Amino acid sequence: MRDEKNHISTYRSLVTVLVILLALTTISVLITGIHLGPVTVAVALLIASVKVAIVITQFMHLKFENLFLKLAVSGVLTLFVLVIVITFIDYFFR
Amino acid sequence: MTVHPTHTEHIDSETGKLGMWIFLFTELFLFGGLFLVYAIFRAKYSPEFHHAAEELNAFIGTINTVFLLVSSMTVAGALTAMQKGDRRMTLLLLTVTIMLAGLFMVNKYFEWSHKFEYGIFPGSPVLKNMPHGELLFFGLYYMMTGLHALHVLVGMVLLSINVVKVKAGTVNSERFLMLENSALYWHLVDLIWIFLFPLLYLIT
Known part of the structure; x- marks a missing residue:
């Protein structure tokens, strides 16, 4: 198991x-x-x-976890980076 | 063998761990929001942030970084020990982790009380007379390190509960989800500090 x-x-x-x-x-x-x-x-x-x-x-221990968890973590981190990048684009070009 | 306890255990621990990760995602965005506010104001009030950040003691910050990194290793080691069924080692490493967390808090106490002596604390007259950017820096500094310190305290409580449970045998080499999730939480505390430390203490 x-x-x-x-x-x-x-x-x-x-x-x-x-x-x-x-x-x-x-x-x-x-x-x-x-x-x-x-x-x-x-x-x-x-x-x-x-x-x-x-x-x-x-x-x-993420390296040894299942694919679903790896994708979930990568997805959330990507979302986080996007939030930062988009906010900065908004801030600098408004 | 119709009722197979390890079968339920298998499903529990996988989903239980997933639940913990989802909780950690919400924590990321809790701190992430603060990081974002910090980043924008840093860009807006660059000279003031630069000046205010020089007030922070980089040495204490570095020592605390080392404490948290080592404690992250010891808690991971406690999990390894538990999986191997070595209870004594698990308890030892958990105790070391809690002690390191305690040292972190002691350092934080000295760091903050030193600032209080200079009248730098939220709502103080000294702070109100500072330029707007510096006021924002110290506001964010107290908010971010304060929220982080709160997480350190919660982590200490969680790890202490694990010590009791390992002693009682309710957390053991077959059932260690609680220890695993508490370790994940503790690593998150470390992760947040990894970003807080350079942003507040190093980049002046």
Whole structure:
């Protein structure tokens, strides 16, 4: 049943993921320390997005869930990004 | 074997988990709305936001980020331990997670009380005399970190209930949906912070 398909994350993989996340945090802190203007914002948001993707797929186990849940999560995240983009289009071109 | 308990368990946990994810979607839009307001006002009052954000202590923010990232790993580890049937390890990792959450809140307490000392709190005279953009920044700062801190507290309560249930054996290696969903909730708390941290503390 469930247990046959159920994937159990190993401690080792969890530690690896944490190390990657901490490394990304360090990079983010260091890069934003250098003031590059709008580039800083873009880089910080990009790194945050990568971190979020890692947490969702690994810690939240989405990588090993069924297709329906994967599609649901991707769909909702796409909707969220669209809401932001459309609001900004409205704001800048009104 | 006409009544097969694992069969019902199978259906329960799949749908139960889906329900949790749907709840997390609503949480995304709750915080998403605030992020959107922040983004628009940041674009509108760029210099004021820049100035106000420099008031925030990036060091405390970074430490809290580390606490939350580590706690996210320990809660995922607690789930792994439970699935393997290692109760002792599950309890240990859950306790560590709750302690890290507690440390996060202690940090938050110091951070906020430091601001209060300078008279920076919602509705304060100091804040009212600030330029409009800075007022908005601190308003959003308290609203967003406050709502997030509330989620940390709820997460601590949820994880504590799990400790009790694991001890009682009602959450075990066969039935661990509650632990799984609580872990998902805790990861969401981490996810929100991953965006809050650079937006409020780093990008000045």
